[in-house]
Amino acid sequence: MGVKFDKDEFKKSVADNLKVLYRKTVDEADKQQIFQAVSYSVKDIIMDRWLATQKTYEKEDVRTVVYMSMEFLMGRALGNNMINLTVYKDIKEALDEMGLDLNVIEDQEPDAALGNGGLGRLAACFLDSLATLGYPAYGCGIRYRYGMFKQQIKDGYQIEVPDNWLKDGNPFEIKRPEYSYEVKFGGYVRCYKDEDGRDKFVQEDYRSVIAVPYDMPVVGYGNNVVNTLIIWDAEPVNTFNLESFNKGDYHKAIEQENLAKNIVEVLYPNDNHYAGKELRLKQQYFFVSASIQRAIAKYKKTNSDIRKFHEKYVFQLNDTHPTVTVAELMRILMDEEGLNWEEAWEVTTHCCAYTNHTIMAEALEKWPIELFSRLLPRVYQIVEEINRRFVEELKVKYPGNQDKIRKMAVIYDGQVKMANLAIVAGFSVNGVAKLHTEILEKQELKDFYEMFPEKFNNKTNGITQRRFLLHGNPLLADWITGKIGDDWITDLSHLSRLKVYVDDEKCQREFMQIKYQNKLRLAKYIKENNGVEVDPRSVFDVQVKRLHEYKRQLLNILHVMYLYNQLKANPDLDIPAQTFIFGAKAAAGYKIAKLINNVADVINNDPAIKGRLKVVFIENYRVSNAEIIFAAADVSEQISTASKEASGTGNMKFMLNGALTLGTMDGANVEIVQEVGEDNAVIFGLTSDEVIRYENEGGYDPMEIFNNDQDVRTVLMQLINGEYCRENPEMFRDIYNSLLHNDGGRRADTYFILKDFRAYADAHRKMLDKYKDEKGWAKSAMLNVACAGKFSSDRTIEEYVRDIWKLDKVKVEVSDED
Ligand code: AZC
Known part of the structure; x- marks a missing residue:
């Protein structure tokens, strides 16, 4: 049941729209005008179905x-609408013939x-x-x-x-x-x-x-x-x-x-x-x-x-x-x-x-x-x-x-x-x-x-695989369809059929080649939008989500600082090159973005580490660039303090795109690990029961860690000695204090960052060991895709319907069907 697509009619429709809307020909129109015209042509296809659907609802x-x-x-909306109308490739072809690039057109849409x-x-x-x-x-x-x-990021600050x-x-x-x-x-x-x-x-x-x-x-x-x-x-x-x-x-x-x-x-x-x-x-x-x-x-x-x-x-x-x-x-x-x-x-x-x-x-x-x-x-x-x-x-x-x-x-x-x-x-x-x-x-x-x-x-x-795989990762989507057919688009549980391929070395190579292509695509995006050169052969370790204390971007960047110290002290350290990618908007006033950017500045410009460590803060993280980011990730950072993240949904998008989760036993991470198996993710840190117990007991003493763990102490001292802010060594004093000292009603290290630090560093080591085993990694990454079926929002919606909403499915007939 698809849309009957007539290429010539579509091309004519785009040209007509340009004429009616802007009195322009295709050659004269600018990109935004083309986007508008194409959108109206797509809307035209939608309209008959929209009318028919609403009529059916009323009648029944x-x-x-x-x-x-x-x-x-x-x-x-444009790309997603074309995908769901099942005319994406047809329209891409039609536009190609008109000398228009669909990617460029999609990029015009806010x-x-x-x-x-x-x-x-x-x-x-x-x-x-x-x-x-x-x-x-x-x-x-x-x-x-x-x-x-x-x-926008100016001078390291969010604007x-x-x-x-x-x-x-x-x-x-x-x-x-x-x-x-x-x-x-x-x-x-x-x-x-x-x-x-x-x-x-x-x-x-x-x-x-x-x-x-x-x-x-x-x-x-x-x-x-x-x-x-x-x-x-x-x-x-x-x-x-x-x-x-x-x-x-x-x-x-x-x-x-x-x-x-x-x-x-x-x-x-x-x-x-x-x-x-x-x-x-x-x-x-x-x-x-x-x-x-x-x-x-x-x-x-x-x-x-x-x-x-x-x-x-x-x-x-x-x-x-x-x-x-x-x-x-x-x-x-x-x-x-x-x-x-x-x-x-x-x-x-x-x-x-x-x-x-x-x-x-x-x-x-x-x-x-x-x-x-x-x-x-x-x-x-x-x-x-x-x-x-x-x-x-x-x-x-x-x-x-x-x-x-x-x-x-x-x-x-x-x-x-x-x-x-x-x-x-x-x-x-x-x-x-x-x-x-x-x-x-x-x-x-x-x-x-x-x-x-x-x-x-x-x-x-759950999440929709139509946007976060079919649209966001076309290479992987085509590969999957080539292996198991396209039923997964409307029933994600079919992905489990990929399991028979995870030990096949040819499939592993194909799969990793796709990941590499997606990393190239992201590297290009980063170069164009952030001006930073990243190595697509390095491990892409990604944390993208809102900036929030409980999500612990601070734990991540403190660990990067620690890694940098290790690399400086031991330039021959045998670990793969890594790129740490952040993307996040903050509620006004939260200073952690500045720390991440300052750390990035120092590390990215230090020739001594020979490009083995890069840090990137992707400006203006949003749905459209998220699609590119998920597709390119190797490691998915899901490191909230256990009990605090209700579910998370980014975690599912990474999994669906073949990234391994490095996370705490929090939210839906628990169920992700259950699906994919403990060997195909790395879990660390306090459990939610432990966190809740500490909270009920009034916290723990972070000073003990400060006093006994030299590496942690070094990193913390670097927050206040100007290492990451020459012009104002006091810049990160607040962060330092919040980790070590009670402040009024607020417990020191409210989110157990220092408490989880060692376990987190160990988890990273474990992840890198996995990465070094190329075949093992490919298999784990493929298993993540193969086991992601549960996390479709289709499954979630069926449960809401069954238990809460009690709706009936409706069939809609439209006369222009194939
Ligand atoms: C978020 C949760 O933090 C996140 O874990 C969950 O995946 C998501 O909802 C969808 O359920 N919660 C909020 O954003 N909540 C508020 C009040 O902003």
Whole structure:
């Protein structure tokens, strides 16, 4: 079932688009214009399928999941859409014949960077899998004017540059003003009796904005299904009739105009961190309210009884960010649809499911009552009532147990606790890897697990092989298809068929040759973008992910400093040449990027080590260059402090591309090792039980390590003796202090970097020993690919469908098929 592709028609379509959009011929158009024209031609192919899919959903009145997320880290659309329409190679050929290079065209597209890291990218992978598996689904989020900032490195520091991704227009989106909704903020709640004597609540003297949806197509692989990602823009209510306002309203009109402008202006660039800003709560309520209004309107088109809404819709809450969904749904069902509390609660508690993505305390959302109730007065009343009823329940179940109430209440200590709200009102609570879910059940959410064990379940994360292998690593994808056929594209478990080839020396050579080609491609990228020459024959040891203390980029760079010391002391050290590659955006103010860059500067310019060690910080790490990086990696650094990384998904992308994991027993690493076997990864460091035990005991004494381990001491002293910052030897004093000294409430070496250092250095040695055994390495790398089947987001989505969403697969027919 593929798209019927007519090459000449496609070429004509591109030329026509250039004419209509820009009054230009192919020869006259610039690269961006060509990208736009090609995208419109591809969109044209998508359109029939998109229409057909939505018609089918309507006709069959399907049950639908709405994936509610503040973040969708989609990356580029053009290449992925062509891949999933199964016309990538055809279009490449057609463009070739027109004298156009598809790679160059793809490079014109800005990444849709509407997310920070793992949580946002997971949402994007899920949409891809939902469409590919043929499940009715919407993503709902925000059309930020500025997505994740662009990162430049100046003088070793990260500079954040605004990402004006919509500047040239977004060819794939469609504005749908006819489906706009009003969203209200502030004011007060007036209560009156209606003609039947029932209490009615209305919000008065509010400020409001109009939520205007833009639809983005989500193309399923080879199945005609095109789902929709709805991203909401905000427009002022009254731009066009300012004149009609009297003097009193003028001020309000301006306020509303500003509200609309500000609300979708920018994505908060925080990963695993809650900043508590008022505007953030506005963003959350804005897209939640609009999305629910849309779902209800859609439901009412084909259904008459709102009491059965939950039979057709399920909202998956991507972390607590959209948790206000439960209260907003209650509000609409009661205040606008006329249900009573019990009826509305019955619907809501069968509609909402919550995914937890982190146990990091600083990520827990808690809104001050004052802020919450001022911004959302009616919604707050409802949250209060949910809390009142829940606390009553707690008092019955745990009489006299004030501690339970303190920990479990939705409102406590002047704050609205969003996770508690999601758990109380949701019918499902899931973690994102086996270990993570266990920690939720046994530690973080223990009380809730005891009270509602039936709500808890695990859904180990996954990634889409369509983007991270088929598109990102075409050489390997073709090789795999040559060996085992192309079923893996829609069923990744088929990769296990590669196992019969792992001992075959010819296959090993082919496989390593592909890795080498991908390393050349990355080396070229690094040369062009970072101006650093790297040796494609060296080991590519890669850590790419958000910069965060718990992810321990610091451990990695301290180890590089140690290696450098070893190499200087012993120039004949018999180890392979290594390139340490970093890529990461940081929340503003985190200084570790500067350390990495300064270390890179010193090491890369030291002729004494003869190029055996290189360090590269790839600027502006994002989805599009990630695809190139994963394909080229030999070693995958997954070194978070055990218990802290809920799952990780980069770890899976590396594995799928044949890199060996060097990691802790954390998140999904545990399951990766289980799949690939302990011989084909290197595991080190404290276990999560050990970490948790130390934490409960108030930490450990890093001074002991400092005093007894000469190598560690040397490295630490180099942080404060100017070795890596001649002009300011104090530059890294903070880092040094944080590792050795308690500071107020903060434990020294909070993330057990020194504690794990030796084990980490040993793990590196072990990895290099493996690398020296060429055949053994090739076999391990191939086994990583062969055992990656479990980590497809297709598998994850099937589990969500089976256990939580209960959707039916849909078939979509289109008339132009082969
Ligand atoms: C991330 C987790 O840190 C990561 O381990 C996981 O793979 C990813 O979600 C997808 O589940 N969590 C977040 O980004 N969380 C927040 C609140 O930002």
